[in-house]
Amino acid sequence: MDFTSFLTSLGTSFVIFFILMIVFAFLSSKPGNNVVYYPNRILKGLDPLEGGSKSRNPFSWIKEAMSSSERDVITMSGVDTAVYFVFLTTVLSILVLSGVILLPVLLPLSATDNAMKRQGAKTQTTSKGTFNELDKLSMANITARSPRLWGFLVACYWVSIITYVLLWRAYKHVSWLRAEALKSPDVKPEQFAIVVRDIPHAPQGQTKKEQVDAYFKAIYPETFYRSMIVTDNKVVNKTWEALEGYRKKLARAEAIYAGSKTTAKPEGTRPTTKTGFLGLFGKKVDSIDYYNDKINEAVTKLESEQKVTLREKQQDAALVFFSSRVVAASAAQSLHAQMVDTWSVFDAPEPSQLIWPNLKIKYFQRELRQYLVYVIVALTIFFYMIPITFVSAFTTLDNLVKYLPFIKPIVRIKVLRTVLEAYLPQLALMIFLAMLPKLLLFLSKFEGIPTESHAVRAASGKYFYFIVLNVFIGVTIGGTLFKAFNRIQKNPNINEISSLLAESLPGNATFFLTYVALKFFVGYGLELSRIVPLIIYHLKRKYLCKTEAELKEAWHPGDLGYGTRVPGDMLIVTIVFCYSVIAPVIIPFGVLYFGLGWLVLRNQALKVYVPTYESYGRLWPHIHNRIVASLILYQITMFGYFGAQKFYYTPLVLPLPFLSLLFGFVCAKKFYPAFQHPALDVAANSLKEPPNLDLIFRSYIPPSLSSEKIEDDRFEDALSSVSRATPV
Helix, strand or coil: CCHHHHHHHHHHHHHHHHHHHHHHHHHHCCHHHHHHHCHHHHHCCCCCCCHHHHHCCCCHHHHHHHHCCHHHHHHHHCHHHHHHHHHHHHHHHHHHHHHHHHHHHHHHHHHCCCHHHHHHHHHCCCCCCCCHHHHCCCHHHCCCCCCCHHHHHHHHHHHHHHHHHHHHHHHHHHHHHHHHHHCCCCCCHHHHEEEEECCCCCCCCCCHHHHHHHHHHHHCCCCEEEEEEEECCHHHHHHHHHHHHHHHHHHHHHHHHHHCCCCCCCCCCCCEEECCHHHCCCCEEEHHHHHHHHHHHHHHHHHHHHHHHHHHCEEEEEEEEECCHHHHHHHHCCCCCCCCCCCEEEECCCHHHECHHHHCCCHHHHHHHHHHHHHHHHHHHHHHHHHHHHHHHHCCHHHHHHHCHHHHHHHCCHHHHHHHHHHHHHHHHHHHHCCCHHHHHHHHHHCCCCEHHHHHHHHHHHHHHHHHHHHHHHHHHHHHHHHCHHHHHHCCCHHHHHHHHHHHHHHHHHHHHHHHHHHHHHHHHHHHHCHHHHHHHHHHHHHCCCCHHHHHHHHCCCCCCHHHHHHHHHHHHHHHHHHCCCCCCHHHHHHHHHHHHHHHHHHHHHHCCCCCCCCCCCHHHHHHHHHHHHHHHHHHHHHHHHHHCCCCCHHHHCHHHHHHHHHHHHHHHHHCHHHHCCCHHHHCCCCCCCCCHHHHHHCCCCHHHCCCCCCHHHHCCCECCCCCCCCC
């Protein structure tokens, strides 16, 4: 890619973003689109167009986003979303403060040296073609052993120190946010419960619920309330899902019937359906009567299966409820048995977060599954690197023309060639990566992780390491080796390969510059405009949705998607860190990515996305550790690059990775325990009203076991009836 193509790609990306922003301003002002652009406000009963939106100013959303406070974000989207913005703000601050020093100092040092002229053809970049104009602003233009390298070495320390200081401040702030949320005087069911796993076999003559009640009543005689034995709900869940499906179909049939009534035909036309496969085969019957009959059958079947499940399918796990949240917090972090594989406990999450099938998995089975998943993920990373490396190398335009000669007529068109050179490798990479997250989430749940938020964090961590190893390292090393295969083949020694990588590293920045630009201009443009969700909603509304429930399901936006969003952001952090000193021109692109991301996602958090769970900032330690990992990778990269530049004082870089490890260790010791378990002084804050423990208990009953006519005797074996304490 030449300099003109690079500028063309940037200009095209900016124009696309500007057009999408205008499209957003126009479409979001239409009342019929409110459910797509303001669903969060609508669900909270607020006016969608409150404030500056009524003016239909294309830029009013920017003012609203920038004027919003952290408290506004917490009110609309929860603590987890506020913590995500702490991450964006922290990284943005790191890059701005780094750029203030690096850009005015390092760019002149690079631009005024002439290493590339002296090296001639040996300085050809190996990433995506020749890009000498920007290479002259990188360390590629610094002569080996040059005293100018001192400036770059000092820059390594500057970036590292800035990162340490701002990460420390961010960790303290997030710890405060978490504590303030947990101190809330509002009653939260999860603060009065713990989850117990690895319950041993009950003594002869004692039921499981009697065993659990007796055990915890003996330890917490004053505050133990009751327990709920976890059951195997696989069969009853299927029946409940079938019942809910029939109810939706009945509501749809009734809506169709009501819509068929006109003044000309007031009796309307009753809808019909076929009783066979997918309603396409079999006998044709009246839909309303048919689904009413099916509902009655399913209700009877469900009640029968509920009794069987509660009495015969109890598992070695339970939820235990207390009348005091201080006691619940204390119990969640206490060792209840001499052996680690019995009576293990953890603090209960929100009721909707529990992954019920995983609660029954025994301790040693969980350990075995965890190591098995680690092996599978490692193999996935390794074998994915082969196609990722191939994609990054093959999708350059020169290689495509070489191996697919029939596309030459297309490539000769200058405009198309410029666009293809600018976007093809990056788009191919993004599409390839889109297939992975679901696999990693499945593997995380297979480990035996008991909550949705924990599974998302685990999948996010796996995805981070995957994209760093495969995208960043794979593109950098794989693209270089593929391009210079003949040179390596002629001289396959380690010095030649390391020299080749040192020469190519600054040149690879061009690929990542375009990648980052594509992500923040086109990616955030699509995020803001919500073109795809808008089209899908209107198609569903016109052709599929007949009831209010179906309409709501069609426009429900979901959450921010931390499982893929955070690793994607962390890839940008890693790229910008690793190239911040080698090619400082990448820093403004990182600033634009996180600055524009903060602005666009602030709008989305306040108006669009609805959180599916609340973990009170437990995502932050994961984010913090990944930033430190990116910093260490950057420091190791710089150590290797200084060595390749034959700089005599390269060992001075060596302390940095150890300082980063020490920094991460100190942060984990100081801050992490309060994220692992709620602090007792936080839980000790008073409530504004006594908790309704019966409602708290019932909030954890799975929907498939719940009933409008529920009575305690229906849960004879699953619910505890031993000494239900008076709330205190």
